[in-house]
Amino acid sequence: MDSLTVIINALPFILGGTLVTIGAVGAALGMGLCLGVPFAVMQVYGNPLMRSFVSLYVWFFRGIPILVLLFLFYGFFLSLGLPVNPFLISCLVMGCTSTAYQSQIFRGAILSLPIGQMKAGRALGMSDTQTIRCIILPQALRISIPGWANEFSILLKDSAVCYVLGTQEIMARTAAIAARTHEHLALYATAGVIYFVLTLVVLKLLRRLENKVRVPGYGTQGNAAFKGA
Amino acid sequence: MAAQEIVLEVKDISKTLGGKEILKNCSLNVARGELKVLIGPSGAGKSTLLQCINCLIPPDKGEIVLEGKTLDRTDKKSLCAFRARVGMIFQDFNLFDHLTARDNVAIALRKVRGMGKKEAAERAMDELARVGLANRYLLYPAQLSGGQKQRVAIARALAMDPTVILLDEPTSALDPELVGEVLSVIRDLAQHGMTMVMATHQMDFARALANEILFMQNGVIIEQGTPAKLLAESATTRTKDFFTKLTSELE
Amino acid sequence: MFDSAFVFGELLPALNRGLVVSIALIVPASIIGFAGGLALGCLRGFGTPWMRRLGDWYTAIVRGVPLAVQLMMIYFALPKIGIYFEPYGAALLSFILCSAAYHSEYVRGALLSISQGQIKAAKALGFTTIQTVVLIVAPQAARRALPGCGNEIIYLIKYSSLAYLVTCMELMGEGKVVASDTFRFTEVFIAVGAYYLAMVTLATWLLHWLERRFRIPGFGAV
Numbered sequence: 001m002d003s004l005t006v007i008i009n010a011l012p013f014i015l016g017g018t019l020v021t022i023g024a025v026g027a028a029l030g031m032g033l034c035l036g037v038p039f040a041v042m043q044v045y046g047n048p049l050m051r052s053f054v055s056l057y058v059w060f061f062r063g064i065p066i067l068v069l070l071f072l073f074y075g076f077f078l079s080l081g082l083p084v085n086p087f088l089i090s091c092l093v094m095g096c097t098s099t100a101y102q103s104q105i106f107r108g109a110i111l112s113l114p115i116g117q118m119k120a121g122r123a124l125g126m127s128d129t130q131t132i133r134c135i136i137l138p139q140a141l142r143i144s145i146p147g148w149a150n151e152f153s154i155l156l157k158d159s160a161v162c163y164v165l166g167t168q169e170i171m172a173r174t175a176a177i178a179a180r181t182h183e184h185l186a187l188y189a190t191a192g193v194i195y196f197v198l199t200l201v202v203l204k205l206l207r208r209l210e211n212k213v214r215v216p217g218y219g220t221q222g223n224a225a226f227k228g229a
Numbered sequence: 230m231a232a233q234e235i236v237l238e239v240k241d242i243s244k245t246l247g248g249k250e251i252l253k254n255c256s257l258n259v260a261r262g263e264l265k266v267l268i269g270p271s272g273a274g275k276s277t278l279l280q281c282i283n284c285l286i287p288p289d290k291g292e293i294v295l296e297g298k299t300l301d302r303t304d305k306k307s308l309c310a311f312r313a314r315v316g317m318i319f320q321d322f323n324l325f326d327h328l329t330a331r332d333n334v335a336i337a338l339r340k341v342r343g344m345g346k347k348e349a350a351e352r353a354m355d356e357l358a359r360v361g362l363a364n365r366y367l368l369y370p371a372q373l374s375g376g377q378k379q380r381v382a383i384a385r386a387l388a389m390d391p392t393v394i395l396l397d398e399p400t401s402a403l404d405p406e407l408v409g410e411v412l413s414v415i416r417d418l419a420q421h422g423m424t425m426v427m428a429t430h431q432m433d434f435a436r437a438l439a440n441e442i443l444f445m446q447n448g449v450i451i452e453q454g455t456p457a458k459l460l461a462e463s464a465t466t467r468t469k470d471f472f473t474k475l476t477s478e479l480e
Numbered sequence: 481m482f483d484s485a486f487v488f489g490e491l492l493p494a495l496n497r498g499l500v501v502s503i504a505l506i507v508p509a510s511i512i513g514f515a516g517g518l519a520l521g522c523l524r525g526f527g528t529p530w531m532r533r534l535g536d537w538y539t540a541i542v543r544g545v546p547l548a549v550q551l552m553m554i555y556f557a558l559p560k561i562g563i564y565f566e567p568y569g570a571a572l573l574s575f576i577l578c579s580a581a582y583h584s585e586y587v588r589g590a591l592l593s594i595s596q597g598q599i600k601a602a603k604a605l606g607f608t609t610i611q612t613v614v615l616i617v618a619p620q621a622a623r624r625a626l627p628g629c630g631n632e633i634i635y636l637i638k639y640s641s642l643a644y645l646v647t648c649m650e651l652m653g654e655g656k657v658v659a660s661d662t663f664r665f666t667e668v669f670i671a672v673g674a675y676y677l678a679m680v681t682l683a684t685w686l687l688h689w690l691e692r693r694f695r696i697p698g699f700g701a702v
Contacts, residue, residue, distance in 0.1 A: 063680040064673040065641035067652055072673060075665020116323035119285050124337035124389060125313025127305065134340055139327045153543075160546035161642065171548060184556030188549050196544040215327050216369045 003186035010177045010187060017173040018194060020087065024162060024169060025155050027091040032098030032151070037141075039099060040106035041132060054103060061100035066158050069093045070165055090162035090169075098155055105147035109140040142213055149206040153199050160195070170194055234261045236424050237315075237393050242281050242291035244274075244448075251277045252288070252448045259393060262422040266435040268471065269445035275428035276320070278445070279395045282426070283315045284308060296392060313341050316386030316394035320401050322378040324370040324385075330357060331366040334385045342389070356384035360414050376407030380414055387418075394418070396427035432472050436460055444468040491658055491671055498654030499675060501568070505640045505650060506679075509575035510633045516576060517583020517629070524584060525591040535584065542581035547639055550574050555646040571643035571650075579636050586628030590621040623694055630687035637679050651675055 039057070042050040061069075073089050113136060121131030163172035174191040178184045237259040244252040251274050259265055267275045281288040284302055293300045293311075300311050324333050334353035338344045344352070357363050360380040370378055379399055386394055399415065400408045412434055419425065419438050429435060435442055436456045444452040444459070444467055452459060452468050459468040524535035542550070554577075555570040565573065594617050602612040641652035649657075655672035659665045 059681070060677070063638075063677040065638040065652070065676055067641045067644065068655070068669055068673050068676060071656065071659065071665055072669035075659070075667075075669055079666050114321075114323070116319055116321055117325065119280075120317075120319065120323035120325065122285055123283060123312055123315075123317035123319075124385070125309045125311075125341045126337060127309050130340050134336060135325050135327075139325075142327065157546035157548075160548040161645070164645070171546070175552075178552075178556070185553060185560055188553045188556065192541075192545040192549045192553070195546055195549065196541065199544045216372055 003183050006177070006181050006183040007186055007190050010174075010181075011190070013177065014170060014173045014187075014190065014194065017168060017170040018198070020167065021156070021159050021169040022198070024087065024091050024094060024167065025152070025159050028094035028098050028155055028159075029152060031091070031095030032102040032155075035095075035099040036102030037106055037137070039103035040110060040140075041137075043103065043107050044110050045128065045132065058100045058103060061097045062104075066093060066097055067161050067164065069097065070162065074165055086162070086165040086167040089165055090159070090167045094155055094158060094162070097158070098151065101151055101154070102148070105144050105151060106140055108147070109143040110136060112143060113139055142210075142215065145206060145210045145213075149203055149210075152202055152206070156195065156199060156202075235259065236261045236296055237282075237426075238292075238294040239278075239282055240292040240294070242278065242288045242293075244277055244281055244286065244288050246277075246286075250448055252281065255291075255445075255448070255450055257426075257443060257450065257453075259424060259426060260440075261424055263424055263440045264419045264438055265426045265441050265443060266439040267426065267428040267443050267445055268430070268432070268435060268468065270471070273445040274448040275445055276397050277448075279317075279397045279426065279428055282395055283312050283317055285317070309341070313337070313389055314392045316389060316391035318379070318382055318386055318394065318396040318399045320398040322370070322375070322382050322402070324373075324378055324381055326370050329367050329369055330362060330373065330381045330384075333370070333381055334388050337385070338388055352388055353384070356388045357381070359387065360384045361410075374407060375403045376410045379403065379411045383411075383414055383418075393424040393426065396425060396429070398428050398430065400429065400431060430475065432475055436472075442468060444471065486662070486664070487667075487671075490662075491668060494654045494658050495651060495671060495675060498649060498651035501648065501650040501654075502640050502643075502652075502679075505568070505572055505575065505643055505648075506633075506637055509572055509579060509640070510636055513576045513579030513636070514583050514629060514633075516580030517632075518587050520580055520584035521587025521591065525588045539581045539584055542578055543585075547574065547578050548642055548645055550578060551642055551646055567643065567646045567648035570646055571640075571648045575636060575640065575643075578639075579632055582632045582635075583629055586625045586632065587621070589628070590624035591617070593624055594620050623696065626691055626694070627687070630683075630690070634680055634683050634687070637683060638676060641676070 039054045043054040046054070064072075070089065070093050073093050074084060077084050077089060117135055117139070118131055121135045122128070126134070159169060160171040162169060163175060166172065170191050174187050178187045181187070235258050239255065239257045239259075242252055242255045243250070255274075255278055257265065267278065269275055277286055280286040281291075282293060284293075284300070287302060295311060295314065301307050324330075325336065328336060331350060331353045334356050335344075335346075335349040338349035338352055339346065342349075354363060354366060357366050360383055362377060362380055362384065365373065365377060365381075370381075373381065383399075396415065400411050403411065408431070412431060415425070415427070416434070416438060439456050441453060442456055442459050443450050446467070452466055454466075458464065459466050460472055461469075520535055520539070523531050524539070527535065551571065551574045554574045555565065555567065558565060558570075598616055598620070599612055602616045607615065640650065643650050644652040644656060647653065651672060655668050659668040662668070
């Protein structure tokens with residue numbers, strides 16, 4: 001069999017893995033968003049205990065390779081006698097690391113807002129919770145979209161190592177067929193193209209989102225043009 | 230002027246920041262309908278005093294009494310309720326950058342006053358009309374000029390029906406040609422009996438409209454009195470010196 | 481629970497062996513990767529149009545494809561055209577190729593952030609092009625690029641664990657062998673994690689120290 005035939009025969013199987021990859025990355029991004037936002041708020045506005053908790057969490061999950069975390073969680077689940085589902089462990093590990101990274105994206109965005117925004121909210125009699133929810137977060141989340149896009153692209157690439165636990169995503173399926181057909185170059189190149197295209201498509205979608213929620217004249221170079229208009 | 234009913238009492242406020250004493254036992258009483266003007270060199274503590282009054286900067290000691298009720302700063306609920314009744318205008322506007330002019334005015338009505346969306350929007354439109362910006366309601370802060378931003382900020386404060394408004398150098402960040410439109414809105418408020426405390430460098434405005442001028446230096450209110458008294462031809466006050474210096478610099 | 485014979489007799493010696501290999505991957509990959517990134521970044525910033533396009537494409541492809549895939553391609557594919565690598569060599573090469581692309585992003589960004597005014601001012605003083613680059617552009621650009629490039633090296637420390645995928649016996653690989661032999665996954669990978677944490681923390685401190693050491697008052701990040 002020549003390489004092309006191998007690729008064509010393998011493509012449906014590998015593309016099936018794309019769904020698994022997207023599922024795992026989506027779950028991890030979602031988990032990172034749901035936990036990353038409160039973590040960021042805790043780190044900026046919380047009491048010293050909350051701050052040190054978040055700092056410790058971020059230090060831990062940003063300092064350990066995802067490959068090590070996968071096996072660590074795997075062993076942990078085993079020793080607790082919990083069912084070991086590779087897909088769930090992959091989602092959980094990527095979700096935990098993404099929480100750490102996303103919390104720092106949101107924290108940076110919150111800290112980049114002028115301090116007057118918080119003051120103005122308070123001066124109107126809004127509680128801190130209301131000010132954070134209605135004033136700070138809507139702005140911070142908009143600023144975070146480019147960082148978030150970058151986090152997606154990192155997570156998508158990280159997901160390729162989840163095959164070590166046996167998660168049936170793109171990489172695992174590619175490796176399985178490569179081992180059988182010995183067409184490593186062609187198959188891994190195919191996998192590379194799939195990842196590349198996935199990245200491009202999602203980044204384009206996120207850019208569209210960014211344009212859609214953009215506030216006119218805000219956060220762009222256009223700011224200065226309106227001054228004194 | 231109005232009957233001498235004291236609306237806001239500020240008693241012995243002190244504040245130390247980074248080892249530096251910024252305010253030393255500042256006190257003032259504001260009667261209903263009165264315009265008090267704080268003047269003094271930059272760094273005198275005017276802005277800190279105003280922000281201490283509604284606890285955006287918590288004072289180290291002192292008491293704040295609004296309409297006979299002493300503010301309990303430790304109780305978050307009553308602090309929010311207090312701030313809702315004390316309007317604040319900032320030097321750099323601090324409009325919410327992600328909201329249109331109308332939503333900037335409406336958001337506190339909804340979240341603090343608990344108004345419905347439609348009602349709040351209508352009220353916001355009324356206030357924008359009052360500052361002459363009814364036709365700009367859909368613009369975002371970045372699309373407004375400095376003077377327009379400050380007028381939206383005033384509308385935002387007015388919408389809360391404040392008992393008193395604090396203005397922290399409302400025209401200092403504006404290009405000279407835009408100062409007039411903001412001052413004329415404030416003049417209008419003063420003439421309609423709004424109670425206000427304003428820090429400013431606009432001496433002519435202070436002279437014409439203030440019921441009382443307070444002169445601050447190094448965190449202390451060192452002189453206070455009516456403009457007529459402090460700025461009289463024969464007066465030998467610090468206020469007069471400062472006034473003369475500022476005026477001659479302008480020329 | 482704590483089995484000191486296992487930890488000191490078996491686990492730590494294995495991990496220390498792996499650590500040496502990991503460092504032997506990380507240090508050359510950082511240095512050569514950075515040098516490559518510097519060249520690539522300059523090319524993408526100041527090269528002829530087709531050089532720029534080539535550099536941009538290279539960077540986009542490397543950044544759009546998982547390192548694991550690149551690693552597999554180099555390890556399995558090159559033998560097909562007659563180039564054989566030990567696992568170590570394949571890992572090192574793919575780390576260099578990958579981190580050069582990432583470094584080039586920061587280098588290019590830093591170079592482009594230097595305002596034209598700086599260059600004009602230098603020329604107006606009679607500096608040659610080389611003098612302008614060495615005396616004016618490089619000192620500023622290096623400070624701008626430092627945080628990004630430093631972070632890239634910290635990433636590389638973590639991603640060096642991917643060498644395990646092509647059976648290179650570094651920290652991760654040694655740990656996996658011990659874990660599979662003894663079935664003590666939790667203990668082993670807590671220890672492996674601690675080694676990586678220590679390396680990453682150390683590198684982060686070093687980076688912050690460098691940033692502070694070379695900071696110019698008022699010269700902020702872009």
